[in-house]
Amino acid sequence: MLLTKQQDMIVNTAKKIAKKHIAPFAKDVDEKGETPWGNLKILANNGFFGIHVPEEYGGAGADMVSHVAVVEEIAAACASTSVSLSTQALTIAPFLIAGTEEQKRKYVTPMATGQVLGSFGITESRAGSDVSGIKTTAVKEGDSYVLNGHKIFITNAGESDIYVFVTRTSKERTRGISLFVIEKGTPGLIFGKKEEKMGIRGSVTREIYLENVIVHESNRIGEEGEGFKILMNVFNETRPVVGAQATGIARGAFEYCLNYVMERKQFDKTLHQFQMVQSMLADMAMKVEASRLLVLKAAMMLDNEDPNIIANASMAKCFASDVAMEVTTNAVQLLGGNGYIKDYPVERMMRDAKITQIYEGTNQIQRVIIANQLIAKGIN
Ligand SMILES: Cc1cc2nc3c(=O)[nH]c(=O)nc-3n(C[C@H](O)[C@H](O)[C@H](O)COP(=O)(O)OP(=O)(O)OC[C@H]3O[C@@H](n4cnc5c(N)ncnc54)[C@H](O)[C@@H]3O)c2cc1C
Known part of the structure; x- marks a missing residue:
């Protein structure tokens, strides 16, 4: 049990809402290709846009651990919807890092409450x-x-x-x-x-x-002239959020796939009885778990204002998004032909996973950052 009672409560609320009100419409959201305003209203009504924002600026005043855990839940249900959560966090961050009191009240509050998007x-x-x-x-x-x-x-x-x-x-x-x-x-x-x-x-x-x-x-x-420095600090906060999004996409695909292989029969056996399938399932589960742990570690470092966050923020984003691509691809594989068909959600999840390796700095750039940090610090 990694989360505190309060963090767990926030995540469970997000899980229930995501399952009941967001996941059933994910296919529709993907097909329409428009902003899912109904979903965003649900996120706003439950305070999800401002979880980590101080209460005086319209947020819940919770920590980054709660924030990333909620993003994972929403992304597991509908990646498109979770993008507005991560983009809002990205837009709020520079104000919290370097904004004036007036700017925080004027711009952060409406974004944290979900009245407007940023x-x-x-x-x-x-x-x-x-x-x-x-x-x-x-x-x-x-x-x-x-x-x-x-x-x-x-x-x-x-x-x-x-x-x-x-x-x-x-x-x-x-x-x-x-x-x-x-x-x-x-x-x-x-x-x-x-x-x-x-x-x-x-x-x-x-x-x-x-x-x-x-x-x-x-x-x-x-x-x-301070913009670049602020931006680098913004990325330290938001890359773990993209990592959480990727973990959610991977988990959503894994859970669907696990149920599928426990029902589908070939050669008079359910698929999950085949060792080769079991091996894939075990690898998928391990990697989703490892992604979540890297994301949570980065979030904890942010909560503790740890100055070594740079490499860990990049590790969380890079590892989790590579895992998201691998796990969603394997989920498609384990559904066979059905995996390739739009009636099954893993096809969408595989397409959704790809962007997490690209935005907020590609994974090549994350590896450059990680290596630079390691080389600069050496082994103490
Ligand atoms: C759906 C979507 C949403 C986005 N949202 C936003 C947004 O809200 N705001 C915003 O500002 N941007 C946004 N972006 C842009 C995104 O952040 C960039 O696409 C990303 O940073 C990569 O930049 P690029 O596309 O110019 O690729 P390039 O920089 O041209 O890179 C091309 C390839 O070269 C590699 N490469 C480049 N330099 C190096 C290097 N030094 N070492 C090794 N490899 C390298 C890259 O990893 C990549 O594989 C979004 C992009 C997409 C597709």
Whole structure:
């Protein structure tokens, strides 16, 4: 038993809600390819958008362990729905790390209560893995800034009311980066095409154009030039959340698969009687369990403000998402032909799993980070 009574209570509530109100509609959400507003309302009504946010800003004031455990439950039911949870956490994080009191009250509270969605615009067509290569500019004019640029692959773009953008305020590579918050409806904030995706199809992804967007300097989050540092701290908090999402997707596929192989008969035996199938089941279960433990460890390190979080946040995200891809692929395999058919959920789960190896830093980038941390620290 790893969780405290309070953490366990929160997770059990999430589990019941996810099973009863979210899982039955996951196929529908995938097919429609639209934001599942009904599901998001359920998350909001139960306070899931602000679990780890302090109470004074509309959250539940619980810890990161509770937060990641809830994300796993929602992702096990519907990955698309869980993306709004993780993206909200991503957008809230820079405010909690570096925002002013006024910014926290104005922007964090409506996101933590789930009244509105938030989006985070980092990626550009020529700057994905290399965030410091971004070209979007924020030029100071009096007490305002003028923003120009083009962001791609932004989750919930057009659906959200609050947007955080990573911009360049000087030519210095990492020290020239600054963050700004912009509200929907601001002149020059233009939403581009909606992407047709392989998975998480119930999560909307769009381009954003910033065309002479004028914002007051009070919309800057943190100091000028501090954006890259804030962003790296944001990722330390949000990569374990993506790890939790991946663990949930893997677990959802494993549980479905286990029930299936205990019913399906071939050669006058149920599939689970074959040793080769048992071996696959054991590997899948071990890996889901190991993913959860890595995610929980990273969450505990965040709760304890452990300065060694960088490598562990990357390990949790990288391992859990590789496991999600492997376990969902094996779940499809163990369902045979049915696994490949849309009437069975593992096909969707396999498509949903893939993105967790790509966003919030690809798994190659996570391995670079882990190795750099290991080399920098050595063995003490
Ligand atoms: C569905 C979806 C939702 C997204 N949501 C958001 C969002 O809300 N906000 C946002 O800002 N972005 C978002 N992204 C963007 C996502 O974070 C990037 O796609 C991701 O970081 C990879 O960047 P890239 O696509 O430019 O790939 P590239 O950086 O071009 O990488 C291509 C390949 O090269 C590898 N590679 C690159 N550099 C190295 C290196 N140094 N060492 C080894 N391998 C390397 C990569 O691992 C990858 O395999 C989203 C993307 C998708 C698909």
